[in-house]
Amino acid sequence: MRYDGEHKQKTRLRVLDEAARAIREEGPHRLGVAAVMARAGLTHGGFYSHFASKEAFIAEAIAHMFEGGPITTLKTVRDLPPREALTQFIDFYLSRRHRDSRNGGCPLPYLAGDAPRLAEASRERYAQGAANLTKVVADRLAELGRPYAEEEASSTLAELVGAVTLARAEADPDRSDAILERSRAHLKRRLGLEAAQ
Amino acid sequence: MRYDGEHKQKTRLRVLDEAARAIREEGPHRLGVAAVMARAGLTHGGFYSHFASKEAFIAEAIAHMFEGGPITTLKTVRDLPPREALTQFIDFYLSRRHRDSRNGGCPLPYLAGDAPRLAEASRERYAQGAANLTKVVADRLAELGRPYAEEEASSTLAELVGAVTLARAEADPDRSDAILERSRAHLKRRLGLEAAQ
């Protein structure tokens, strides 16, 4: 090897990072090969030595998004007892910071409308990410001794994703905050997390 | 006037209908002027005598989507007592038919991810549509005598939108059905609609 063995790997990751950022900002279809490469400090020339096609690239970028997003949050929360873990997760997910973040948030709301229209590979990554997140929540609920943990987790994730989606669409700050606040209050009451504070 | 007074109005509506369809299928950014005109039986020539720009066109198409979607459903339900109205609305919204419909469904899940990235005008139409729908649900809940009708409506709509979104992303039919079923069961229990069947 003439270059460092990890050289290409590293720039590949840099490109994927920028792609994830661009997808969050512009959506997966507005993504331009040249623009992403430029943001990673390169030109578009080497793109096809890194990725087979734009489509495959998008699928990889989406998978990459899930690694840096809510999973990270859940890991920082992994050592907490289930009640605190769930509380912190909900508080993060429905926070203004998460709503306003244009890099590093959960991919589920970002790609919500696009997912069904994506190519098969991309869509699978998305569904996989959703399933993973549901399972983590369900495990915590089960630890809390709640009887229908899986059902409750599915329905809870739906509300989380929906609330962030609607809050992001609402331009008026007060009404947007209200959307988050209402779902936060409801979910905590529903899951019996109120006393945990 | 050389042409019938409503001639242009009618083709304008036809174009908007096709645009709404295309947006549901492909998303607002993949929409092509020529393609939409062709689907309406025209060429791309006359487009700019109907609409000022593509951006303005998209905003109008989004507003148009809200008129044919869930509002229609709610109107057919308007004469029912609130309990039945809410039950039917939830059953429709979380039905497989609504999940699979590529024309005529609620715009909220279709545009979920795109809404924050849309131009100001389009985003306002979206938020307006969401607010309208929330209000209709809140009014029914208030009629049922529920104390925090508005809060409950906001949180309910979030779960409805989130559940349809996630169900559409999930490729496996059984798991997709399960997502809908779990939210349907939860929402009915939550809103005290179970006995209404």
Added chain:
DNA sequence: CTTGTAGCATGATGACTATAATATTATATG
């Protein structure tokens, strides 16, 4: 039947895009 014109079609333009072929640069090894 003639004619003015609203509504639409044809065709052109320039900007942008994915992809690919070829050239250049950087660097680890001998």
Added chain:
DNA sequence: CATATAATATTATAGTCATCATGCTACAAG
């Protein structure tokens, strides 16, 4: 230091798209 080659840049090609200028056609009024 020399050089082979991995990593990236330059440049080319073919396609798509929004937008616009201009020409044609259908239709109502005379």
